Amino acid sequence: MSIIVLGTVALDSVKTPYGKRVHMLGGSAVHFAMSARLFAPVNLVAIIGEDFPKKYIDFLHQKGLILTSLIKERGNTFKWEGEYEGDLNTALTLNTELGVLSIFHPQISPQQRKIKYIFLANLDPDIQRHLLQKMSSPKLVGLDSMNYWINHKRRALLRLLKEVDIYVANDQEARSLSGENNLLKAAKYLYNCGPKMVLIKKGEHGVLFFAPKFIFSLPAYPTDKVVDPTGAGDTFAGGFMGYLAKVNKINPITIKKAIAYGTVVASFNVEGFGIERTANLTLKDLRNRMKRFKKCILF
């Protein structure tokens, strides 16, 4: 089954203890797509500005992404500049330039409205809802957000939570939105806000999944090669949604496998800057690492 992802396409400038990159291809929709494409056709719904390099468009095409809803407008592409220090767990945002993102009105084709697997990556919750309302037959709707929207558009986010199947949040966001320190309590609180399932991403500590019928917890793939964690959460979500779209079945067994695939593909993401490592991944690479991952966690 196809997937549609709404999110950002960005030019990211990142500095980590391993080096720096300027204006590399990034953004939530791109990281998500780079991972989800390994499992299913991915439709990108996003906006870019006039300064967006043609080579990046060519690259996205070449990766098989469907770009009919990637619109270009007058102005500059969304830019993010950040730095990681020490344990590389927390990004310090140095600068954000919204550019054309501030005038973004997602548009999709009649064909795309019928897509069943929908991921609303981090963006203004009003824009996320706007797209969701256009979709005619959703089977699985995933939602990501970030602290900015939790703090500045809390009501819009809470309204949107009632309309999605799975809310994907990082630990910090889950704690912030719920007011609970214990992550299982936070997950239960968020579940009571409306979504059928809650998936809390804990970075180097893995993930916690909550649904009333089952709880699932998985550590991250143990790696000592963390070069740049930017986009790891979106990469995880891409693997998770991608796997479910591919098997087109949503039950505890497929959800667990989807979480494991998300975890494995995210472990590649952190090994390089931006999408350097995920851009050339194959399903075979994932399956090989999945074998090693299983050895590290199953008993």
Next chain:
Amino acid sequence: MSIIVLGTVALDSVKTPYGKRVHMLGGSAVHFAMSARLFAPVNLVAIIGEDFPKKYIDFLHQKGLILTSLIKERGNTFKWEGEYEGDLNTALTLNTELGVLSIFHPQISPQQRKIKYIFLANLDPDIQRHLLQKMSSPKLVGLDSMNYWINHKRRALLRLLKEVDIYVANDQEARSLSGENNLLKAAKYLYNCGPKMVLIKKGEHGVLFFAPKFIFSLPAYPTDKVVDPTGAGDTFAGGFMGYLAKVNKINPITIKKAIAYGTVVASFNVEGFGIERTANLTLKDLRNRMKRFKKCILF
């Protein structure tokens, strides 16, 4: 097989968001023993003062612990006073009274010297080494420590690391001793200090095990009932060492199972103050929770 544990027997005063307790029975050796006793006979090597309540001695007897090397000296029992706030992950030490701990010279019987499973719980590394040198035929020697010794007796600790099989550290201690933020890098660094295996406890995030032949990672048992985490690490170590002593085989399969048992028994520990919850545990309770744990993590 029998186990011998060297550590503290303490009177703990603890305050958490769920209440407080004054002078309850605690200490690294007690928490370890309360867990290990479920699998194997446990010999306690520790010191208490004249103020140590008789009811606690009776209690330890009643739990089947072998107390021939629990010595009483003139002076006060070791006391620790601490408080947990917010996420209950970090203890704030309010007061420490060493008491008789400052004159502790562990003594064991000729019979006890032959015990093969040895755990050196948190204590001065010189005292830990003193006991270890008395042991005639160790099969598995586990070592725990804490930041105080890392900072104040680093050389003694590093020397001791060369003489043990497994070093059990929490994430903070592992980072502090190794100077590495990434926990896998930290584990590799610590492995290169001498022990055959390294086990890093990450509290609510589970554990990471490192040996050159295999890496194993496990999340914590998902619980939203964290009342008092004091002693969770020692309880984990008790389940880990206890299981290995019971099966008396050390290989990747038994190590993984031992880590899982340690994780499960530690999840009980945090649900009550001190040893309130582990004191009445049975192996049946552990096995039931192990079944639920497996559902939460296996795929």
